Structure formats: structure tokens, C-alpha cells
Amino acid sequence: MTTTADHQSLQSYARLAGALSLITMAAGISAEFLVVDAVIAPGDAVTTANNILTSEPLYRLGFAAKLIDYTFYLGVTALLYGLLKPVSKSLSLLAAAFSLAGTAVVASASLYYLAPLFLLGDAPYLAAFGPDQVQALAFLSHKLRAIGSNIAMVFFGIHLLFIGWLIAKSTFLPRILGMLSAVGGICFVLNSYTHFLSPPVAAQLFPYVFLPGVLAQASLALWLLVMGVNVSRWREQGANAERNELAET
Amino acid sequence: MTSENHAASPILKARIAGALYLIVIVAGIFAEIFVRGALIVSGDATTTANNILASEPLFRLGFAVDLVSVAAYVGVTAILYELLKPVSRTLALLGAFFGLAGSAIMAGNMINHLSPLSLLGDAGYLGAFEPDQLQALARVSLRLHSLGYNIAIVFFGLHLLFLGWLIFRSSFLPRILGVLLAIAALCFLTNNFVLFLAPALAAKIPPYAMLPSLIGEGSLALWLLMVGVNAEKWREQVGAGE
Numbered sequence: 001m002t003t004t005a006d007h008q009s010l011q012s013y014a015r016l017a018g019a020l021s022l023i024t025m026a027a028g029i030s031a032e033f034l035v036v037d038a039v040i041a042p043g044d045a046v047t048t049a050n051n052i053l054t055s056e057p058l059y060r061l062g063f064a065a066k067l068i069d070y071t072f073y074l075g076v077t078a079l080l081y082g083l084l085k086p087v088s089k090s091l092s093l094l095a096a097a098f099s100l101a102g103t104a105v106v107a108s109a110s111l112y113y114l115a116p117l118f119l120l121g122d123a124p125y126l127a128a129f130g131p132d133q134v135q136a137l138a139f140l141s142h143k144l145r146a147i148g149s150n151i152a153m154v155f156f157g158i159h160l161l162f163i164g165w166l167i168a169k170s171t172f173l174p175r176i177l178g179m180l181s182a183v184g185g186i187c188f189v190l191n192s193y194t195h196f197l198s199p200p201v202a203a204q205l206f207p208y209v210f211l212p213g214v215l216a217q218a219s220l221a222l223w224l225l226v227m228g229v230n231v232s233r234w235r236e237q238g239a240n241a242e243r244n245e246l247a248e249t
Numbered sequence: 250m251t252s253e254n255h256a257a258s259p260i261l262k263a264r265i266a267g268a269l270y271l272i273v274i275v276a277g278i279f280a281e282i283f284v285r286g287a288l289i290v291s292g293d294a295t296t297t298a299n300n301i302l303a304s305e306p307l308f309r310l311g312f313a314v315d316l317v318s319v320a321a322y323v324g325v326t327a328i329l330y331e332l333l334k335p336v337s338r339t340l341a342l343l344g345a346f347f348g349l350a351g352s353a354i355m356a357g358n359m360i361n362h363l364s365p366l367s368l369l370g371d372a373g374y375l376g377a378f379e380p381d382q383l384q385a386l387a388r389v390s391l392r393l394h395s396l397g398y399n400i401a402i403v404f405f406g407l408h409l410l411f412l413g414w415l416i417f418r419s420s421f422l423p424r425i426l427g428v429l430l431a432i433a434a435l436c437f438l439t440n441n442f443v444l445f446l447a448p449a450l451a452a453k454i455p456p457y458a459m460l461p462s463l464i465g466e467g468s469l470a471l472w473l474l475m476v477g478v479n480a481e482k483w484r485e486q487v488g489a490g491e
Binding site: 043045046093094097098101104105112130132147151154193197198 | 262306309310312313316320323324326327328330331345349350352353356357359360363364367368372373374375376377378
């Protein structure tokens, strides 16, 4: 009697993780490509400032989408921790810790997303600066936001690497999903590090190192949503892990 | 199959934690002393700006290495939580929270480390400011970085204090390591509160006053790496806890 209920709840955790993960991806990608890319004119502070002011509602919507991305990913993190714990408690904890740190970094860096709205606003005290100066400060704020998300992506990349390792070692999810996640995670770290060490190289490398991560996350999310996990194998691996832990003590 | 599922032994975990901790210390010292310490001239925005631009690769390397240090600390935090859980789950968790929060502050604060390069670059939009203004902004950014760094260290200090207590109460690690770690923690905390409350006084604290912190963290890292933990006593304490 409990087993059917347990089966269902485990499966619904997996599906929920998949659904939340898809929402974070949709929100994050649309904020980045439909809002940020549309508003920020590379190297042009004046156009960027005008764009932000003329499309302020869209710009704010982008911020809301980003917050949905970050907060929902905490849910994904906790669910993945629970789902992958039977494979290795230590490594799933490690994976969760990296995601938590990354989320804290990217969420606090998003203050630089909103700062341009204050800088470009009509507060009288801003008259202490020339219009071109506030525009430059607003543009700089976006640069800082980008640095913040690159820092956070190092932590998310390591998180994804551990998740990939755990999936590959699991008996209840396809190994290929794990390998994709691990490669995607390494790519995220690589992408950030080339940004830090050599921005011109990073610009050329970006599509090649960014896409694998997106592909990995999307395939994992879809698999979890549509297929879930193999419940009886999950149970088996969990029981084995418990037996080993008892044997160890 | 079963051996694959077998949880890594406490000794292996301890050694990995020790190796990561050593990376934290070495990478952190390299970035703080050999990169930032070498390039940043206190009170002189122009020289600092020139130094950064003249040694941009070194400045970027310092940033990259420092981020490795922070990421390694997340690993240390998680592994030490697991190792010390048998002593007290509650306190181990509390300690890990401080370690994780400190790491997030440290990593987020690193934006201020890289922003001088955006300010001192040759982007056209920066023409809205005079060169001395940009240099001053870059110097302010590094001041903010140093402030954020010290805020994070308060959290790391509390983390170390909990670790010290847990190690002291453990049966599987030498008590002296716990004492040394607690002293290291108190050094960090005292130094930083003096820094926040009376910066003029903090400037008079000689650099070697921070030596106990290095000794405490260094000896824990080396012990974990070379000796690990007493696995038998660790298992005993796990059994006793249950």
C-alpha cells in the first residue's frame, strides 16, 4: 500500500525537478536573449541608456524572470540532492553546496541589473554628474553584472559536473545524461575562466562552450519531466547504499 | 557494483579535504599577497592603476587563482561537515552554514576585484570621465573588494570556531588542532572587528599578528592530508551518535 504511494511521490519529485528546471531555463534564457541582448548595445552607453529607459517595463520583466530562474533553481537543487543521494550522499551534498553558493552570488549580483534604472532616473541629486557620466555608470553596472554571472557560472559548472558524475554512476537514469551534464559543467567553468583570463578569446569561444551546458540541462530536464526515474532501481540503489553505510560503522 | 556504491572511507575524505584546504591557503596567499599586495599601492590611485595595467595578466591570474581558492573552500566546508557530523550534527551544520555563506560573500565580492579592468580599459564610453576620476573609481572598487573580503572573513572565522570546537570534542582528530583552529578563528574575528570599528588602530596591528591563523589552518590542512583521521575511532563515534 505504501509502496504505490511512495512510487508516485518519488516519481512526482523527479517530474517536479524536470518541470522546475525547464522553467528556470526558459526564464533565464529569455531574460538574457530577449531582454538583455535587445537592450544592451555593446560598447555604446548612450544607446543602452535610451533603450533601458524606453523599454523600462520589458527591462523590469527581465529582472523578474531572472529572479524566477534563481529561486526556482534552489528547488531543483534540493530535489536533485534527494534524487541522487542514493548514489553518493557526500557528492550530492557537495553538488548542492556549489549550487547554493552560485545562486547566492548570481542573485546578489543582480543588483547591478537594477542599478541602471536608479542611475538613469530623474532623482535631483544625480545632477551632480553630467548625463554622459550617469550613462557611463549605468553601462558599467551592466559590465559588473556580467562579471557576477561569470563568477556564479563557475559554481554552477562544478555543480553540474558533480550532478553528471552522480547520474553516470546511478542505475536509475541514463548514463548519457550524466556524461552530457559533466561536459556541460566543464564547459561552463571553461567559459567563465576564459572570460576572466582573456576576454577576446572568450567572445569567440562562447557559443561552443555555452551550448553544451544548455543542451545538457535541457535534456536532463526533459527526461526527468517525461520519463522520471526508474523507481525500482532507485530503491535498490538506496537500499544498497544504506546497507553499506551500516556495514561501515 | 556494491563496492562502487560503498561510501568513500573517512580517511580518503579527510585527505581530499586536506588537499583542498592546502589549495585554499596557497591560492589565497598568492592572490592576496603576491598579486594584490604587489600591485595595489594604498592611497595612490594613479600608481595602482598603472601597476594593474602594466601587469594585467598577473592581475587576472590573481583573480582566477582566488576564485579557485573560494571554490575549494566550498568543497572543504562540505567534506568537513560530513567528517565532523558524528561529533555533533547540529554544530557541524551550523559551522557549514557559516562556511558556505562566507564563500558566497567572498565570490560575489570578487566583482569588485575585476571591475578596475573595466574602468581602466579603453572603452569609448569611459570618455565621459577624466582619467584621474577613473583611476579613483578603480581604487574605490579595490577598497570595496577589501571590505567585502573582510566581511567574508568574519563568517570564515565563525566557521573555524565551530570546526575548532568539533575537532576538540572529536575522538578521531588531535585536540591540539581544535585549539589551534579556535585561536586562528579568534585572531580573524578580533582583527576584523578592530578593522571595522577602529581602522586607525587596525593599521597598527603588525602582519605577524595574523600568523596564528596561518598556523591553525595550515596545521589542520597538513594533518588531514598526511594523516587523515583515525578511521576506527571515527566509526566508533558514528555508532555512539546513533
